[in-house]
Amino acid sequence: MTTEDPDDRALWSQAAGGSPYAFGVLFDRHAKAVYNHCFRLTASWAAAEDHLQATFLMAWRKRDNMPALERESALPWLLAVATNVVRNDQRSLGRRLRLFARVAEERPVPDHADHVAERIDDQRRMKEVLKAVARLPRNEREALALCLWSGVSYADAAAVLGIAEGSVRARVSKARSRLHRILGEQREVVPLAALTVEDR
Template structure:
C-alpha cells in the first residue's frame, strides 16, 4: 500500500536516516512523531505510563526493522503500524487487560490514568478532534472492544485511514476490517449513547466559559469547606468513581457529599484545602492539595476530572496522583 502524494522533507530525511544506519540521526527524525504516537498508544491502552513504554518500544522496533522501510508508505504511517502492533502484542500478553464486559462502567478500569494536556500533539489537525477522542468517556468505551476491533476503530474512525490501509497495517483482509469496524461502532454507540460518534469532523477542544466557571466554583467550595455550595454543583444523577478503587457510584448530590464527609473529608484534620484548576484529557479538572495538622505545606492528594453538562458536574472521576510527576503538577504548595 503506497501513500498518495510526493515525498516531503520528512520522508526524505527519514529515508536518509535509514540508509545511513545512524541511530542518532534515526532517533532525531522519529522523535517528531512521539507525541501523536503516544496518544495513539494511550487510546489503545488507557494508561499513560504504558503508553510511554509502548511508544519507546515502537521506536526500538522501528530501529530494529528500519531496513524493512522501503518508502512504500509514509514514515508516519509506518510508525503507526509498528505502534499499533506493539500495543496488540502487549494486550495479548496481559491477562488483566481483557476487554471490559459491556455492562461494566468506567471505574472497572483500575489501570485507567489521566492524560496530561501538555503532552498532547501540537499539530492543529490532531488537536481539532482531540477532545472527543481523548476524553475519559471515549477512552473507557474503547476498552470495551476486543484489541483488534479497538485497533480498527482507532485507525479507521479516529485517524481516518481507508479500509485497505488499516487492513495492511493489521495484516487482515478488507472484509475483516469492515466487519470489525461495524461491530466496534455498535459497542461504542452502546457505551456513548449521549455523545457525538462522528469523530472525523472538526470539534472544538477549548473549555467553555461554563466549564471554567464550574471548576472555579468547585475549587472555591473545597477551599471554603462550603458543602452546600459543593452539593449545588453536582447533578442528582452524579456518576462518581475514585480510581483505582473499583465501582462507579450513581448517586444524588447530597448522598455524594454526605459519603465524602463520612469518609473523613472536610472533617477536622482533613479540611484545609488548596486547589489548582487544570485540564487533562481535554477535560476540566482540579488538583486537590491537603494540609494536615503540623505540616507547613499542602500536599498533592487527588485529581478530580469533571464532565460538566448543563452547568453541573455530571461525572466526577477521581485519581490518586501523588508520585506521578508526568502530570506536571507540583507535589506541594
C-alpha cells in the same frame, strides 16, 4: 514537512543504513501521532510514553531488517509496531518497559495543578470510553482506534493490520454500531480524537 525536507522513503533508507539523523527526523515527524495512538489504546499518558519509546527503540534495533516502505509515509508501519508493543504489554500486566532513564535537573518547579487536573480528567474520560470499547472484539477495537481516533485512512489501516481495506471498513462500521448501543446515542465516539497531546 517543507518541500526541502526529504520524504519518508529517503529517510527510511538512510535510517536503515544506520543514520541517526534520518531516524531522528522520522521520530520528530511521527512521534506525536504514535504517542496519541498509544494513549487511545491504553488510556494512560505514562503508558503511552513508555510505548512510544519502545516503538522507536524497536524500530532502531531492527533497522537492518526494515522492510521497504510500501507507502509514502512511515506512519502505518510505526503504528503497526506500536499496536504490537501495546498488545505485548497488555499480555503481561504490571510489566512496563523502562527504556530511557531520565535525570531530573534541579530547577524551580512551577505550579502545574491545572495541567495535571486536565490530564487526570482526560485519563478518566478515556477510561470510561475504553470500558465500553473493551466490550468490542479486539479486531474492531484496533480498527476503531486507527481510523476514528488516529485519523489513519482505511487503506493505511489495512496495511497496519494486514487485512483488506473492505474488512477495515466493515470492522469500523460494526464497532460504531456496537458503541452507539453501549454508550447510547448521546455519547459521541469520534470527538475523542481531541484527547491528544498538542505539542511534544
